[in-house]
Amino acid sequence: MPNPFEVKVNGEWTFQMSSETLDHYDQARLTPETFHVIHDAHSFTVRILEADFYQKTYKVSVDGKPYSVSISNPLDQLISEMGFELGASKNVSQIEAPMPGLILDIPVSEGDEVKEGDALLVLEAMKMENVILSPRDGVIGKIAVEKGAAVDKKSLLIEFK
Numbered sequence: 001m002p003n004p005f006e007v008k009v010n011g012e013w014t015f016q017m018s019s020e021t022l023d024h025y026d027q028a029r030l031t032p033e034t035f036h037v038i039h040d041a042h043s044f045t046v047r048i049l050e051a052d053f054y055q056k057t058y059k060v061s062v063d064g065k066p067y068s069v070s071i072s073n074p075l076d077q078l079i080s081e082m083g084f085e086l087g088a089s090k091n092v093s094q095i096e097a098p099m100p101g102l103i104l105d106i107p108v109s110e111g112d113e114v115k116e117g118d119a120l121l122v123l124e125a126m127k128m129e130n131v132i133l134s135p136r137d138g139v140i141g142k143i144a145v146e147k148g149a150a151v152d153k154k155s156l157l158i159e160f161k
Helices: 074-081
Strands: 005-009 013-017 026-029 034-039 042-052 057-062 065-072 094-096 101-105 119-125 128-133 138-143 156-160
Touching: 005 074, 065 074, 119 156
Parallel strands: none
Antiparallel strands: 005 013, 005 065, 026 034, 034 042, 042 057, 057 065, 094 156, 101 119, 119 128, 138 156
């Protein structure tokens, strides 16, 4: 299954989906938040109640029954397996490298005030550019790396004040 996404529903059920899996669903948008879906000869009305795109969590109703859904792409899954959870805590005091790589860009400076979700740096790893986002609002205390530096997994990148 190419590029599988891990989908968790209500924290109880976990399954893999890919673009190929989605091809088996007939779907039509009724409104910006509402879809009509047919799968295996069953018809469903799906409404998006809430969406947090940064955390990739959604509250949806399927035929009026509410569900909490979280979606992890392959990179999210790899980062989690490597022991680095983005946005895991609002009390994060430092950012460490989730994997070995090369620092391509650091769009923030020491003393800058950042909001949750702001880009802190770009880390190239496994031929992919990964934007490391701020897990919380705060002030940048120390930037422990420089643009162009190679870093190991768990290397200190940024500290918050």
